[in-house]
Amino acid sequence: MKRLVLGLALILVPPAYAADPSEMLKDPVLEKQAEALGKELRCLVCQNESIEDSNADLARDLRIIVRERMAKGESPEQVKQYVVDRYGDYVLLNPPFKGTTLVLWLGPFALLLLGVAAAFAFFRRRGASGGPVPAAPLSAEEKRRLETLLKDKDQ
Amino acid sequence: MIAEIGHFALILALAVALVQATIPLIGASRGNATWMALSGPTSTAQVLLIGISFAALMHAYVTSDFSVMNVAQNSHTDKPMLYKVAGVWGNHEGSLLLWITILALFGFAVTLFGRNLPPGLKSRALAVQAMITVGFLLFILLTSNPFARLEPPPINGSGLNPLLQDPGLAFHPPLLYLGYVGFSMAFSFAIAALIEGRVDAAWARWVRPWTLAAWVFLTCGIALGSWWAYYELGWGGWWYWDPVENASFMPWLAGTALLHSAVVVEKRDALKSWTILLAITAFGLSLLGTFLVRSGVITSVHAFATDPARGVFILGLLVVAIGGSFLLYALRAPTLKTGGLFAPLSREGALLLNNVLMATGAGTVLLGTLYPLFADALDLGKVSVGPPFFNSVFLPLMVPMVLAMGIGPLMSWKRGDLAGALSRLKVAAIVALIVAIVTWVAQGGSLGPWWAAAGMGLAVWLLLGTLTELAERTRLFRVPVGQSLLRLGKLPRAAWGMTLTHAGLAVFIAGMTASSAWKVESVQSQKIGETVTVAGYAFTLKTVQDVQGPNYIASRGTFEVTKDGAHFAVMQPQKRSYKMPPMPTTEAAIETTFLGDVYAVVGDASSDGGYVTRLYFNPLVVWMWFGTAMMVFGGLVSLSDRRHRIGAPTRAPTHVPANSVKA
Numbered sequence: 001m002k003r004l005v006l007g008l009a010l011i012l013v014p015p016a017y018a019a020d021p022s023e024m025l026k027d028p029v030l031e032k033q034a035e036a037l038g039k040e041l042r043c044l045v046c047q048n049e050s051i052e053d054s055n056a057d058l059a060r061d062l063r064i065i066v067r068e069r070m071a072k073g074e075s076p077e078q079v080k081q082y083v084v085d086r087y088g089d090y091v092l093l094n095p096p097f098k099g100t101t102l103v104l105w106l107g108p109f110a111l112l113l114l115g116v117a118a119a120f121a122f123f124r125r126r127g128a129s130g131g132p133v134p135a136a137p138l139s140a141e142e143k144r145r146l147e148t149l150l151k152d153k154d155q
Numbered sequence: 156m157i158a159e160i161g162h163f164a165l166i167l168a169l170a171v172a173l174v175q176a177t178i179p180l181i182g183a184s185r186g187n188a189t190w191m192a193l194s195g196p197t198s199t200a201q202v203l204l205i206g207i208s209f210a211a212l213m214h215a216y217v218t219s220d221f222s223v224m225n226v227a228q229n230s231h232t233d234k235p236m237l238y239k240v241a242g243v244w245g246n247h248e249g250s251l252l253l254w255i256t257i258l259a260l261f262g263f264a265v266t267l268f269g270r271n272l273p274p275g276l277k278s279r280a281l282a283v284q285a286m287i288t289v290g291f292l293l294f295i296l297l298t299s300n301p302f303a304r305l306e307p308p309p310i311n312g313s314g315l316n317p318l319l320q321d322p323g324l325a326f327h328p329p330l331l332y333l334g335y336v337g338f339s340m341a342f343s344f345a346i347a348a349l350i351e352g353r354v355d356a357a358w359a360r361w362v363r364p365w366t367l368a369a370w371v372f373l374t375c376g377i378a379l380g381s382w383w384a385y386y387e388l389g390w391g392g393w394w395y396w397d398p399v400e401n402a403s404f405m406p407w408l409a410g411t412a413l414l415h416s417a418v419v420v421e422k423r424d425a426l427k428s429w430t431i432l433l434a435i436t437a438f439g440l441s442l443l444g445t446f447l448v449r450s451g452v453i454t455s456v457h458a459f460a461t462d463p464a465r466g467v468f469i470l471g472l473l474v475v476a477i478g479g480s481f482l483l484y485a486l487r488a489p490t491l492k493t494g495g496l497f498a499p500l501s502r503e504g505a506l507l508l509n510n511v512l513m514a515t516g517a518g519t520v521l522l523g524t525l526y527p528l529f530a531d532a533l534d535l536g537k538v539s540v541g542p543p544f545f546n547s548v549f550l551p552l553m554v555p556m557v558l559a560m561g562i563g564p565l566m567s568w569k570r571g572d573l574a575g576a577l578s579r580l581k582v583a584a585i586v587a588l589i590v591a592i593v594t595w596v597a598q599g600g601s602l603g604p605w606w607a608a609a610g611m612g613l614a615v616w617l618l619l620g621t622l623t624e625l626a627e628r629t630r631l632f633r634v635p636v637g638q639s640l641l642r643l644g645k646l647p648r649a650a651w652g653m654t655l656t657h658a659g660l661a662v663f664i665a666g667m668t669a670s671s672a673w674k675v676e677s678v679q680s681q682k683i684g685e686t687v688t689v690a691g692y693a694f695t696l697k698t699v700q701d702v703q704g705p706n707y708i709a710s711r712g713t714f715e716v717t718k719d720g721a722h723f724a725v726m727q728p729q730k731r732s733y734k735m736p737p738m739p740t741t742e743a744a745i746e747t748t749f750l751g752d753v754y755a756v757v758g759d760a761s762s763d764g765g766y767v768t769r770l771y772f773n774p775l776v777v778w779m780w781f782g783t784a785m786m787v788f789g790g791l792v793s794l795s796d797r798r799h800r801i802g803a804p805t806r807a808p809t810h811v812p813a814n815s816v817k818a
Contacts, residue, residue, distance in 0.1 A: 108522065116511060123499050
């Protein structure tokens with residue numbers, strides 16, 4: 001149980017003091033760029049949180065690294081490459097488009113095509129089969145109920 | 156003693172559920188009325204037994220009985236009563252007990268309201284419900300007993316995760332579960348219909364209100380969770396594409412699709428097989444959602460426990476339930492009779508388009524949520540799928556959806572007139588275009604995010620499109636206004652429901668777009684007396700004081716906020732430190748205005764003698780909540796329609812049979 005609470009505490013540290021003002025770059029344009037990049041980098045010890053949103057130590061370190069490199073004049077792309085080289089694709093919240101993520105990126109479009117194709121086939125088949133198919137006949141009991149109801153209506 | 160009664164009642168409920176899952180099913184296939192009728196008393200017995208069990212756990216929490224392990228691990232005597240009660244479902248075991256309690260209530264509702272249902276369909280559906288109950292009861296009894304005792308009992312409990320200590324906990328999980336479990340109705344009736352080999356308008360008429368009710372609950376639950384995250388997590392966001400949020404969003408998408416395709420089954424006797432598939436999918440995704448959250452495969456705020464045995468059990472349950480239903484579907488669906496014909500350009504066609512897009516949306520979210528798991532399992536490397544992916548794939552899918560939502564309701568059944576519908580939407584299209592262009596120019600051309608203009612345009616398109624449909628129905632401007640008003644008064648409530656819900660979505664889209672695109676944020680170290688201006692609001696930090704709560708201490712910041720020199724509000728955000736378990740939380744201070752939320756968070760003292768403060772202006776946030784409220788209200792209005800009323804056949808006998816004749 002203690003482990004669980006500790007685990008939760010690690011995961012749930014509220015991000016209110018993420019991105020401490022002291023870490024922020026003086027240049028507001030550069031800071032905006034750093035923030036935009038930070039939002040795409042995963043805090044590796046958290047669940048689905050970017051380094052900008054998390055206050056885990058690792059996220060803090062990464063935020064500082066990102067800003068130091070950007071202050072030195074590196075482009076966001078270069079900084080991103082630097083972080084990916086060290087931590088792998090896992091650090092990117094927006095997965096790169098490549099062999100192993102083909103299914104992920106193309107899957108939704110494949111699904112959409114499949115849906116459209118199925119609808120198309122549906123109309124083709126309906127068109128070919130001609131007139132409407134008669135509804136299932138009523139059971140004896142339903143007929144009885146129908147008759148009583150029709151009688152009710154007449155009254 | 157009371158805990159043991161609760162435990163024993165669960166075991167008895169399992170025995171009853173086993174009877175209910177088998178005897179009525181055999182009775183239905185043999186035509187034995189007595190055996191079929193057994194489903195009634197057994198579902199009543201279940202609701203009583205599971206109710207006793209739930210009450211027993213509630214008792215343990217309210218009286219702080221720490222000899223029950225579950226209470227000792229998740230409660231504390233200092234906790235306010237509200238959280239003692241809500242704490243019952245603020246943990247793994249208790250939340251499962253809530254799940255099954257709601258399931259039992261739904262089963263009982265079938266018995267209560269379903270007197271006019273064909274006995275075969277009813278007893279089969281109740282048997283399917285009981286099978287789900289058996290699975291979950293076994294899961295609780297074998298892996299997650301909420302009544303396990305602790306020897307010796309501790310002096311006090313470990314307390315509840317402070318993030319969960321919020322009125323949100325009292326409503327968010329029950330509403331969400333009412334939604335999840337509500338789809339079990341559509342599921343059970345779909346399976347029963349597959350076994351019977353018959354789906355007709357009467358079936359749809361029964362399934363529709365329950366699906367609608369589940370949808371209303373789920374919408375409420377998701378919105379409440381989102382709102383909770385918005386004010387509790389303290390960084391002004393409201394949706395994170397977190398796996399757990401996705402887990403609740405997928406059944407919502409499938410459920411929305413089901414709601415629309417069930418209309419086609421009821422009105423036109425078409426799309427039957429597809430509707431059955433959606434009913435299975437919607438509940439399957441609810442089960443998957445429970446699995447994702449409970450198994451600990453994806454750890455997050457919501458994962459109360461991570462235990463591999465539980466994961467394996469739920470996975471097995473999932474495979475049996477979903478795999479079994481799909482197998483049954485594959486075997487039996489071809490035998491379903493096809494009904495009414497329709498042209499691709501028709502109301503049915505539009506509803507089918509909704510279904511294709513909604514299903515693709517649900518599939519996309521599913522793919523994105525599970526992909527990291529698959530990639531890991533298949534050794535493709537560790538991949539993260541975060542908000543950027545979902546925003547760039549899911550949102551574009553919703554664009555044709557919203558465009559079609561404007562047109563669909565104006566199409567007639569069977570064969571619609573697209574050109575006619577479009578010509579009636581001319582005004583809506585022109586105004587939407589103007590709004591998009593004005594938005595584009597107002598945010599400085601290429602400077603702002605381009606999609607903001609599109610989002611606002613779409614919102615206006617949908618709102619005006621919906622109003623156009625209402626005007627068409629009342630023949631506004633074509634007959635005297637008085638007559639239009641008369642027609643307005645005579646509109647069926649289901650029509651009002653659609654209008655409200657679609658308009659609500661329009662308002663929601665506007666709020667979502669604005670709050671994502673034009674959020675203003677300022678993070679700084681602020682000294683006492685210092686003023687920071689955000690979006691025209693001047694925040695002066697007056698004091699930071701320590702305050703004492705029932706089970707926490709907090710430092711409370713006091714901001715005086717002025718706008719254009721005039722007093723606007725005094726805002727008091729807090730940073731709390733809970734004692735048990737020791738953990739900090741933030742309580743944002745939010746002042747809501749029509750045009751946006753003024754949002755303030757106070758943090759730690761910084762090295763230069765000030766305090767870290769985060770100040771935001773979140774535009775149109777209240778529009779999102781209001782839009783969602785409209786959607787929920789629309790659902791309720793539609794539910795109150797005489798023809799949808801649950802159990803309507805009993806009170807208005809001429810209605811249902813009149814329709815089943817047509818079918």
